[in-house]
Amino acid sequence: MVNELHFDAPITPDLVQKVINEQEIRGYYDLVDQNLEALYTFQGEFEEHYPEVDNIVVIGIGGSSLGTKAIYNFLRGSQKLKRKIYFLESTDPVEIYDLIETIDLSKSHFLVISKSGTTIETISIFKCIYSRLDQKSQYFSFVTEEGSKLHQFAISIGSKTLFLPQNVGGRFSVLSNVGLLPLILVGVDIKALLDGAKSLKKEFFEGKAIQETLLKKATYIAKNYNVYHINTLFAYSETLKYFCEWYVQLWGESLGKVQQHGILNVGLTPIGLIGPKDQHSFLQLLIEGNRDKSVTFITIEDFGNGVSIPNIELPYLEDLNLVNGVDFNQLINLQAKATLLSLENVNIPVDTIVLEKIDEANIGRLLFYYQLLTSLVGILFDVNTYDQPAVEGGKKILKEMLQEIKEKG
Amino acid sequence: MVNELHFDAPITPDLVQKVINEQEIRGYYDLVDQNLEALYTFQGEFEEHYPEVDNIVVIGIGGSSLGTKAIYNFLRGSQKLKRKIYFLESTDPVEIYDLIETIDLSKSHFLVISKSGTTIETISIFKCIYSRLDQKSQYFSFVTEEGSKLHQFAISIGSKTLFLPQNVGGRFSVLSNVGLLPLILVGVDIKALLDGAKSLKKEFFEGKAIQETLLKKATYIAKNYNVYHINTLFAYSETLKYFCEWYVQLWGESLGKVQQHGILNVGLTPIGLIGPKDQHSFLQLLIEGNRDKSVTFITIEDFGNGVSIPNIELPYLEDLNLVNGVDFNQLINLQAKATLLSLENVNIPVDTIVLEKIDEANIGRLLFYYQLLTSLVGILFDVNTYDQPAVEGGKKILKEMLQEIKEKG
Numbered sequence: 103m104v105n106e107l108h109f110d111a112p113i114t115p116d117l118v119q120k121v122i123n124e125q126e127i128r129g130y131y132d133l134v135d136q137n138l139e140a141l142y143t144f145q146g147e148f149e150e151h152y153p154e155v156d157n158i159v160v161i162g163i164g165g166s167s168l169g170t171k172a173i174y175n176f177l178r179g180s181q182k183l184k185r186k187i188y189f190l191e192s193t194d195p196v197e198i199y200d201l202i203e204t205i206d207l208s209k210s211h212f213l214v215i216s217k218s219g220t221t222i223e224t225i226s227i228f229k230c231i232y233s234r235l236d237q238k239s240q241y242f243s244f245v246t247e248e249g250s251k252l253h254q255f256a257i258s259i260g261s262k263t264l265f266l267p268q269n270v271g272g273r274f275s276v277l278s279n280v281g282l283l284p285l286i287l288v289g290v291d292i293k294a295l296l297d298g299a300k301s302l303k304k305e306f307f308e309g310k311a312i313q314e315t316l317l318k319k320a321t322y323i324a325k326n327y328n329v330y331h332i333n334t335l336f337a338y339s340e341t342l343k344y345f346c347e348w349y350v351q352l353w354g355e356s357l358g359k360v361q362q363h364g365i366l367n368v369g370l371t372p373i374g375l376i377g378p379k380d381q382h383s384f385l386q387l388l389i390e391g392n393r394d395k396s397v398t399f400i401t402i403e404d405f406g407n408g409v410s411i412p413n414i415e416l417p418y419l420e421d422l423n424l425v426n427g428v429d430f431n432q433l434i435n436l437q438a439k440a441t442l443l444s445l446e447n448v449n450i451p452v453d454t455i456v457l458e459k460i461d462e463a464n465i466g467r468l469l470f471y472y473q474l475l476t477s478l479v480g481i482l483f484d485v486n487t488y489d490q491p492a493v494e495g496g497k498k499i500l501k502e503m504l505q506e507i508k509e510k511g
Numbered sequence: 512m513v514n515e516l517h518f519d520a521p522i523t524p525d526l527v528q529k530v531i532n533e534q535e536i537r538g539y540y541d542l543v544d545q546n547l548e549a550l551y552t553f554q555g556e557f558e559e560h561y562p563e564v565d566n567i568v569v570i571g572i573g574g575s576s577l578g579t580k581a582i583y584n585f586l587r588g589s590q591k592l593k594r595k596i597y598f599l600e601s602t603d604p605v606e607i608y609d610l611i612e613t614i615d616l617s618k619s620h621f622l623v624i625s626k627s628g629t630t631i632e633t634i635s636i637f638k639c640i641y642s643r644l645d646q647k648s649q650y651f652s653f654v655t656e657e658g659s660k661l662h663q664f665a666i667s668i669g670s671k672t673l674f675l676p677q678n679v680g681g682r683f684s685v686l687s688n689v690g691l692l693p694l695i696l697v698g699v700d701i702k703a704l705l706d707g708a709k710s711l712k713k714e715f716f717e718g719k720a721i722q723e724t725l726l727k728k729a730t731y732i733a734k735n736y737n738v739y740h741i742n743t744l745f746a747y748s749e750t751l752k753y754f755c756e757w758y759v760q761l762w763g764e765s766l767g768k769v770q771q772h773g774i775l776n777v778g779l780t781p782i783g784l785i786g787p788k789d790q791h792s793f794l795q796l797l798i799e800g801n802r803d804k805s806v807t808f809i810t811i812e813d814f815g816n817g818v819s820i821p822n823i824e825l826p827y828l829e830d831l832n833l834v835n836g837v838d839f840n841q842l843i844n845l846q847a848k849a850t851l852l853s854l855e856n857v858n859i860p861v862d863t864i865v866l867e868k869i870d871e872a873n874i875g876r877l878l879f880y881y882q883l884l885t886s887l888v889g890i891l892f893d894v895n896t897y898d899q900p901a902v903e904g905g906k907k908i909l910k911e912m913l914q915e916i917k918e919k920g
Contacts, residue, residue: 164791179605192788193846195816195839196588196869197749202818223787225831226820226842233821254827272791331801332741332780340606351792358796369800371741373782378632379601381902382573382681383760389901391767391778392740407604409611411635412642418663422634424913430604433635437602440909447904460605492798493790496846496853503845504833 103302103467105315107453108446111322113314120481121474122307128488129269130473133277134300138293140264141279144243145286148211152240155211156185158287159201161231162215162280163191163223164351165272166245169281172348173465176341177290180406180460184289190227198227207235213284215245217272219252222500245279271488273352274473277466291462298466306474316471319453320478323370323396327483330396330451333370334388337400338377338438341460345400346374349472356476358492359485368483378437385441389448396451400468401438404459405431512711512876514724516862517855520731527726529890530883531716537897538678539882542686543709547702549673550688553652554695557620561649564620565594567696568610570640571624571689572600572632573760574681575654578690581757582874585750586699589815589869593698599636607636616644622693624654626681628661631909654688680897682761683882686875700871707875715883725880728862729887732779732805736892739805739860742779743797746809747786747847750869754809755783758881765885767901768894777892787846794850798857805860809877810847813868814840 125131148155160167167189174187188210190201212231216224228242235241239260246252248265256263264279275281277299282292305312323333333353335346350372358369373395375384388395410429416422425433445452455471457464480487534540557564569576576598583596597610597619621640625633637651644650648669655661657674665672673688684690686708691701714721732742742762744755759781767778782804784793797804819838825831834842854861864880866873889896 163788168792179609192749192785193839193843194747194749195814195818195843198839199816199818200588220828220830222831222834225828226834226837226839229820229823229825229834230818230839232825233823251827251830255825258826331803338603340601340603347792354793354796354800358798358800360799367799367801369796371780371782371796371800371803373780376601379572381905383577383756384763385905386899386901387763387767387778387780389767389904390769390776391763391780392776394740394780405604407608409604409608409639411638414638414642416638416641416664417667418660419629419634421629421660422631424910424917425631425635425638428635428913428916430602430607430635430639434602434604436909436912437905440905440912443908444901444905490795492795492853495798495856496790496794496849499852500845500849501833503849504837507837508833 103455103457103464103471105312105453105455105471107315107319109322109451109453111318111325113317114321114482117317117320117478117481118313121477124477124481127269129267130271130274130277131303133270134296134303134470136296141282141286141292144262144264144283148287152211155209157188157205157210158185158284159188159190159205159210159212160215160284161190161212161224161227163221165275166215166217166221166224166280167191168273168344168348168351169276169469170284172345172469173276173281173285173290173295174288175344176460176465177462179341185287187284187288190231191223193223193226198230202234207231210241211287212242213245214242214252215280216252217247217266217275219246219250222497243283245283273355274488276348276469294462295466298463299470301463302467302470302474316475316478320475320482322451323479324482327368327370330394331370332373332395334373334375334395334397335400336375336377336380336397336438336441338434339402339405340376342400343376345465345468346376350374352472352476355490356480356487357483357485359483361484362486363484368485370479377441378434381437381441388445388450393450397445398453398455399438399442400455400457401435402457402460406459407431512864512866512873512880514721514862514864514880516724516728518731518860518862520727520734522723522726523730523891526729526887526890527722530886533886533890536678538676539680539683539686540712542679543705543712543879545705550691550695550701553671553673553692557696561620564618566597566614566619567594567693568597568599568614568619568621569624569693570599570621570633570636572630574684575624575626575633575689576600577753577757577760578685578878579693581754581878582685582690582694582699582704583697584753585869585874586871588750594696596693596697600632602632602635607639611643616640619650620696621651622654623651623661624689625661626656626675626684628655628659631906652692654692682764683897685757685878703871704875707872708879710872711876711879711883725884725887729884729891731860732888733891736777736779739803740779741782741804743782743784743804743806744809745784745786745789745806745847745850747843748811748814749785751809752785754874754877755785759783761881761885764899765889765896766892766894768892770893771895772893777894779888786850787843790846790850797854797859802859806854807862807864808847808851809864809866810844811866811869815868816840
């Protein structure tokens with residue numbers, strides 16, 4: 103994974119020191135060095151007891167599912183994974199019913215994932231599945247904070263629990279048991295994933311090239327906040343669709359805050375686009391609409407896949423012979439480059455991230471890169487990057503409504 | 512479908528007259544009254560000749576696929592449709608390979624859809640599929656403008672073509688053969704779909720309540736452009752995920768323009784969110800981030816589906832007993848309401864659209880509502896709502912790159 107900026111910016115002094123200080127109190131930085139023993143033991147026992155399981159179903163929402171989804175969907179087209187992962191995260195009745203009817207519940211194992219253990223969507227869906235199965239304990243495992251109510255419940259039914267470190271927030275938890283447990287059970291190489299993330303961390307803190315790049319990019323984004331307050335990812339591969347969703351949560355929820363030493367509402371609006379599809383949807387707005395967006399292109403150098411456009415000439419369609427013999431891998435990257443040049447022509451700030459190939463190490467680096475960038479911008483914005491106080495209001499209103507319904511009977 | 516504004520605004524004088532004038536030259540308004548004879552004939556012959564076909568594969572991108580995707584994904588969980596629709600729209604090699612390997616090509620019929628007939632993605636993917644099949648003509652049908660190169664090619668191989676009216680732009684074409692052909696072949700009631708759209712059009716032009724609502728909303732959006740330049744759809748159902756993608760293209764590509772009588776770059780940035788999932792992703796930014804967003808809630812009154820949360824008490828999780836016995840249909844709508852109230856508490860402008868149920872008439876009304884709203888705002892913005900000049904630059908650069916590669920051999 104290599105990042106190149108097509109703009110220049112000064113570097114904020116002291117920024118590295120501030121991240122070093124923060125690193126000591128924020129758990130996500132240490133996840134790359136975690137002990138994987140408990141996960142491998144879990145996996146060994148799982149394969150021994152449940153070899154017939156075909157489906158891993160994650161019951162979790164937001165930070166408990168987005169990271170897993172991003173990694174799984176990046177890898178699954180290129181590797182023969184041994185099981186499928188499904189996600190139950192919405193309270194949409196059509197969606198829940200659809201999954202219950204589609205998969206064989208008896209060949210499924212459910213991972214109930216919730217940091218606090220009291221997420222209303224997660225517990226509601228869990229109750230719905232739980233009530234449909236006999237001999238319950240074997241179908242469920244849990245990921246939550248040690249000692250949470252959900253942990254105590256898991257003990258009471260004799261199910262296993264893996265823990266979430268206490269100082270790791272939901273949207274920074276992808277490289278904890280939250281992401282690693284479902285991924286290891288379908289055959290993802292979680293060691294390679296963590297090593298990818300670790301390589302990025304190491305290079306940054308050792309002052310390699312990526313340090314300067316990240317510091318410049320963070321400074322540029324923060325300094326130009328009043329002009330470019332929408333940050334667009336333009337990823338040229340369908341495999342990165344859910345990575346974009348993970349990014350939207352990370353960026354939006356971390357930076358959309360009231361400042362710590364002021365009363366200003368600040369924030370950056372994240373948008374995820376997939377090329378070339380969204381050239382036919384969003385590009386017109388990028389080029390001719392209000393100039394409030396920066397764009398980061400993500401491309402994959404080698405898709406490891408040789409589908410090419412056959413060398414055939416079709417009557418009346420001779421104008422398009424120029425794609426003959428080109429492989430799609432080359433075409434999609436040329437499309438990214440052409441789009442980038444068309445944005446540069448109108449002075450839109452762009453940068454590029456190139457992933458060498460579709461594997462665990464590359465997505466590990468990319469995830470850590472974005473977590474670090476978010477932390478850096480959070481420091482420059484003077485916000486608490488790791489909380490989400492504003493979402494509590496709606497939850498409280500919902501509980502009151504439910505209470506009222508209960509009381510009315 | 513009912514729309515309620517939680518804000519007030521004056522109505523721009525003459526706006527209705529301007530839409531009436533525009534309606535005479537823009538074809539999309541008339542689609543609701545089109546003759547469906549050719550479609551029913553096509554369908555009849557298709558069922559007679561190809562009863563064994565299981566898959567309809569749309570090869571098309573942008574306006575040629577997004578509308579169909581929106582309708583299909585809205586309906587498919589609630590109706591037993593007789594076939595599946597797949598979409599080939601990306602030049603991502605992993606995606607193309609995945610579909611070719613997954614579906615039985617011999618039981619598939621491919622609809623090649625391109626207004627101009629020279630879309631590079633569409634023709635490249637078409638060549639790839641075309642070269643893999645024998646007795647080619649039976650596998651393909653085409654939707655394009657009459658007389659286009661693609662139409663001439665279709666004649667040359669003996670395949671059928673249905674036409675796109677010449678004065679209907681791609682992103683306004685969902686209710687033309689572009690959307691209707693794939694939908695009728697999987698069993699969607701296209702007459703009910705058009706009647707839904709027609710009811711909205713009729714009420715608007717006859718001056719019913721929806722006229723005042725739409726005029727106020729368009730005026731509010733245009734007048735407050737400098738403050739609220741991001742327009743968020745918060746749809747509380749997974750079935751509306753692709754409707755949001757259709758909206759993003761319609762809104763972004765129609766309104767992101769240089770003005771017709773000035774040189775200003777204007778535009779509104781569309782964002783599609785799905786609840787309750789995105790409460791755990793984007794809500795923090797909406798409430799505490801920069802206050803540059805308006806939010807439209809879309810909810811479904813009756814999902815036609817009775818999944819409910821079982822009335823069981825689980826040890827340690829007693830706090831969540833308040834969801835017991837509630838059905839998911841009720842829960843998801845309470846979640847929408849709670850989120851709406853939490854946004855109103857901080858003075859974010861909101862409005863609500865309620866769909867009575869999941870059927871053709873409701874999605875038809877909703878699609879027409881958004882096309883009309885886009886046209887109204889386009890008039891107030893003084894832009895050409897129906898072109899997309901800025902996307903040509905990148906296409907030209909791409910062709911030059913491909914030419915260069917050809918010449919180098």
